[in-house]
Amino acid sequence: MRLVRDQSHLIRRRPAIRFTFDGGMVEGHEGESVAAALWRAGLLGLRQAPDRGGPRGLFCCMGLCQECVVRLDGHLVESCRLTVSEGLILSRTEQGL
Amino acid sequence: MTSNPDIIVIGGGIMGASTALRLAEGGMHPLLLERGDIGQGASGVNAGTLSLQIKRVALMDYALRGYDLWRSMGAAVGFHCTGGYTLAFTPDEAEMLETRQRLKREAGAPIRFVTPAELRIAEPLLSDKVVAASHCPLDGYANSSLTGQYFRTRLKQAAIPYREACAVEIIHRDDPGFTLQTTQGRFQTPRILLAAGGWLAPMTDMLGTPLPVHARINTVTVTERLPRLTTTVIGHATGLLTMKQKPNGTMLIGGGWQGQGTPWEGRGRVSAESVIGNLALARFVLPALGTARALRSWTGFEAHVPDFYPLAGALPSIEGAFVLGCVRGGYTIGPYIGRLMGDFILGREPELPLFDPGRRFEEN
């Protein structure tokens, strides 16, 4: 019997929907942050940093560090500031951007 | 060495540093004083454009020689020769472009006119609303933020002593010679060179030879890294836009949009309306910028006198006092005119004429 109980089963979310990232389908709950949905799906590496900086992904989770950016309609957007919606199409940034 | 300089150079930008290097080559022992970091004034924050298309007709010989010096400085200053285009979008702009560029070509810059079709092959992503364009194959850029590092290294190699964070507060004429009161103590010297750019006016006031130096507050903006969009330096017939994409993919956008402030307030302040206007024009000229983000804007002070020609020579009626600055296009011309200035102070005949600070300034 834990002192701090696992309450995850008490959480109800909007239905899971699918969105596209890097050409593949990812499941997420409508309205949650894209960064969270990608993280839950095991997609932690979102881009390659410039100058052989290696794989990068979510870091500050509050829109400051710019490590989690993905491409939406040609624009780079912080995935921690994007919400999951039906038909959302996202792609990775090019290498080194 | 610091205790007995032959000359104190006040101002550690391209002008002051280039002159100091020439003086040392010629056997003098200069001491250089800089209020901030070496090369952090206009020298270090401008857009880095090395374009003959924007140089004044009468300064073209100086610009060509300055350009050659930048080319020889090479990778250490991030020099790139890319060629450059100046664009016109209306009949009036086209006419202005045609007149002005022809005169600059006659002055020695290898400029030619290109058709919109030829432009589209060289720069396919530019707006299709261009009506006229000129091209110069020599145009390019250097990385202005490397100015400081570059000259610091050169000064050390030449064993020229310098002080940073050393602001000159008072210049006293000892007749002969000068005593300088600075934030790092007092210095005495038989000669001074004022190469303080936007900070010149109070110094010339102090010496009793006020010069009408004004500073424009130019704004530059840099974007995030972008896929390759342009390969040349882009200019606008009105001067309202310069654009160049660096090897790392960032786009540097300028055009002399004005910020606010004065040199003695420290850094200038960016004006939001200027950034908005500058970037709106940039996007018009290069529509792909519509999906890009701006990361940082800053300002720099570009000094000039009413006739927009340099100050380069001896201060009138003061033995041992010299001034160098206020060159429009000072980034390109700087290394060369610094060399001329050094020769002049050494008592040699400079290769090209200098610009008498004691002249009468005709409004331009």
Add this chain to the structure above:
Amino acid sequence: MSTEADIAILGAGPAGANAALAADQAGARVLLVDDQPGPGGQVWRGKSAAILEAPPTPESRSGDALRRAIAASGMGHLSDSRVWTIERGDAGWHLHLADGAGQRRRINTRSLILAPGAREYVQPLPGWTLPGCIGLAGATAMMKRDLLPAGKRVVVCGTGPLVFFVASEIRRLGGGVAAIITANSRSDWLRTLPALASRPGLAARGALWIADLITAGVPILWRHTVTRIAGSERVQSVEVRRVDADWTPVGAPLFIEADACCIGHGLVPNSEPASLAGLKPRFDRKAGYWAPQAKPDGTTAIPSLFLCGDGAGIRGAAAAEIHGRLAGLSAAHSLGFGPGPDNALHLRYLKATRFGAAMETLSHPRPGLAALTTPETPVCRCENISRLALETEIASGAASVMAVKSGIRAGMGACGGRFCGTAVARILAAANGRSESEVPPATARPPLCPVSIATLAGDFRYEDLPIRKPAPL
């Protein structure tokens, strides 16, 4: 598009939202601007729209109450809106922002209250850029907004109370904690007992978290730190070592498998908005960071500019709430609305700051912290610049943060130097034998966040170009 206000407030966390409520109640025309989807800031961050039902927490209750109060007030409120620059106007201030719809907007306000809060400081260490490594405050944000724990085998590392909060939340939300690694010792914590005694509720919660971790067999390694985060494409393990009282690693390395690492070494104020507004940061010796200054009543050295909450120095949520209220009352009163703050409130604020200040001492940087950054560690994440590259540039003569930036681009990337600036300044100070108080941060430049050129360009027409006199020929 332009909007007018008597008082604009930047930031809707405990400080900003309370400043707005106080000013609104005093009768001023108020506009609350925030870059998040709803008020609450970090500590009372609201849940995402995906969450239909979840067990409440003390923070969620406080946040919901705040959000209800803001909604009920009828005050002007712009959420999801990012201010990219702040300018002095003739009769006040101009805020330029990109709103939630990507449109450019300008706010003209007579007085301005800044409540920009704080961000995390993470000491750069090998592997800190690996996917799966997030900040403690970052993990908190993800758990509050999306109720998502970082993993099933999370190593939680750092200093201060957040370490235990994050570990506990990970467990509560169905994740798993592999170990807690804290450079603090039990006696560091004992020294905060007097302050803890003033907040018995919080102290009890903390004791419960620790008791839960112990009874669950989660290792708590006091006086230890993560020295390396390893993995090929993501976090797979961490290297941990014991540290001495100066936080210098001294023990033999031990290795812990992990699927995520949450790490943080204290909070630092977001000083950039104040800096742009003309309020330069000053070095806070007690805290070990640079921060803009505000008085308890929220006033600053600039009339018509007010500052409150963690953005003026980390004091925690309880103090921020009151500081916000004080600032809102001061700002309103200065424009002729309401009586201004009273002494009782001032005293409550001072009392509340003691707890936050005590918690902060746990994260005050000690000399060994900087040693975590090996020569190859990227200090500037955005531009991938290592400590070695920085020290080489410094050895060649770069003597200020700006000079280092100019020379090798450290701090010129997309984050605007937010995650490297402090570390760079500390490296510079150490290399030149100066104290940190002598190495100020580089001047803040706009924009405060990356801003879309399309947003700025708006509906530009070529005919709108200003006519400029041609340059002299």
